[in-house]
Amino acid sequence: MKRKGLLGFSLILVSMLLLIGTSPVMAAKPDGSDGTRDVIAMSNGFPSGEHYNLNIHGKKADYVGDSTPGGSSVFILEYGQSTIQYVTNRKASLAELYVLDPLAEAFDGDPAKVQLPYEAAGYYVFGRILGKPNNGNVEPASSIILYPNRVVGAWNDTDPADPDFPTYTDGSLLPLGLIVGPNLYTAEPEGYVRFDPSSTPGKGKSKATDITELFTYTGWVIDSVLDTSGPEGEPDGIIDTYDIPLGDYDVDATTDPSQDYNNDGVLNGADVEAWLTDMAALATPTAWYYAEEWILNIADLVITEQGLENDGTKLLQIRFYPVDTTEFIP
Known part of the structure; x- marks a missing residue:
């Protein structure tokens, strides 16, 4: 029986999470303090630099498409909900965006799937609607909702290294995966971004929107x-107080060993946080805390899933700009 690569995770979070000093952090996005946001507003919304294009085409429910991998296009429902999975393998030699499965679940039973080359600093992501909305009709305006990505699988290479690891795009041949906690980063209060070309109805283009978050x-x-x-x-795929090793955390030989890791007299999520913080500080860590990290860089092989809700959009273009080579210019 195959074991799922991604296990459930449950923590009672304390009000202030401890940040690990050595945690990798994605390069900061322009915040407008140096005029970069004004620069973007004066252009078509896209930054300047090398990038990968992903074209997301809206199709009728009876669409029959070619499921052959390749290219830079995926096909979702023109009206309704669809899913796109994103994959990055840190050890792969991939040099271009590559579509592994161009068809969303309405057409072949499983999500569309796209592999992105590994970038140590991650990407900026921008998108805009192209193509005439609703066949050029002004009302109603076409729109599409993109929800935040969630991790559905994460694995690190084995030690010694698996020679086949660079070829993997899923975890079906890998041992038990990493446990990934809830994403504490709130993309937006509503949890989505809406593309609505109401400012240019019927003309086929809207200004690009920054959806990196x-x-x-x-x-x-x-x-x-x-x-x-x-x-x-027994192990249950959940990291909680049951997993904290028994120990003499109060340094008192007259008391029984306990799991009260921070020795405050209460066994709760704060003990889990303190324990994981120490596990992250080991010479060979067994836990890692990430703050505002590019989501596909949290392990050697990561698979995420993004939901989309389309209302008439024929073509949505997503551009992925490597942070290291991107400029924001007039």
Whole structure:
């Protein structure tokens, strides 16, 4: 029986999360303090630099498409909900965006799937509607909602390294994956971005929108070796107080060992946070905390899933700009 690569994760979060000093952080986006946001507003909304294009085509429910991998286009429902998965393998030699499955689940039973080359600093992501909305009719305006990405699988290479690891685009041939916590990064209060070309109805173009936040992760990633117990005394795919090793945390030989890791007299999520913080500080860490990280960089192989809700959009173009080579110019 195959074991799922991504396990559930449950933590009672304390009000202030501890940031690990050595945690990788995505390069800061322009915040307008140096005029960069004004520069974008005066242009078509896109920054300048090398980028990868992904064309998302809206199709009728009876569309019969070619499922052959390749190219830079995927096909979703023109009206209704669809899903796109994104994959990055840190050890792959991929040099271009590559579509692994061009058809969303309405057409072949599973999500469309896109592989992106690994970029250490991540990407800026922008998107805009192209093509005449609703066949050129002014009303109603076409729109599409994109929800934040969520991690559905994460794996690190083995030690010694698996020679086949660079070829993997899913975890079906890999051992138990990493435990990924809830994403503490809030993309927007509504949790989505709406593309609505109402400013240019019928003309086929809208200004690009920065949607990088929908590809951002803040939270814990944990090696499954730390999942040692649960309510039934067996590993359960959840990191909680059951997994904290018994120890003499109060440094008092007259008391019994306990799981009160921070020795405050209360066993709760704060003990889990303190324990994971120490596990992240080891010479060979078994836990990692990420703050505003490009979501596809939290492990050697990561698969995320993004929901889309389309209302008449024929073509949505997404551009992925490597942070290291992108400029914001007039």
